[in-house]
Amino acid sequence: MSKAKLLQPDLILGDTILGLNQEMLDHYHIKGLVLDVDETLVPLKKSHVSEELRQWIDQIRQETPIWLVSNNLSESRIGRIANSLDLPYLLGAVKPSRRKLRTAIRAMELPVPRVAMVGDRLFTDVLAGNRLGMFTILVRPMVDSAVAARSYPIHNFEVWLSEKLGVSLMSSQHKFMKLHKKRKK
Secondary structure (H helix, E strand, C coil): CCHHHCCCCCEEEECCCHHHHHHHHHCCCCEEEEEECCCEEEECCCCCCCHHHHHHHHHHHHCEEEEEHHHHHHCCHHHHHHHCCCCCCCCCCCCCHHHHHHHHHHHHCCCCCEEEECCCCCCHHHHHHHHHEEEEECCCCCCCCCCCCCHHHHHHHHHHHHHHHHCCCCHHHHHHHHHHHHCCC
């Protein structure tokens, strides 16, 4: 598999995780979710989830099992977030390592291609998911509005390098919305 293919998400949301809905998951035949935590669910300096995220989790989990898998080593931070959402979690994943992703998928008892890895980072979340054969979804990072004005050099570098390697990072959410509107007519 080429470097570009390893970094190419199957779906680029163009929004935070809150823009992902059950209709999209059904369209792509996704039966389970593995979610990154830092900046995918919660801004990096925060350890409390928003009410909006809590409602999103409650809605999605009705049809789709969810696991949290984080590179973060802080049991207190990741544990607090996972417990507040009543979700199973694994920390210290060392993504792009696949080991803890496999553990979460085995616990869901689902085929690997039917589980999506959802995250905000290309070189950890997307790369790990693609290496394992999961469906990968890239979301915009959840950032603290007080910090949002500052740039995110790691994200910017990942995007720059990925594009140099031939990865297309145009939002595919727009394509999904157009396709769905045609079907409803």
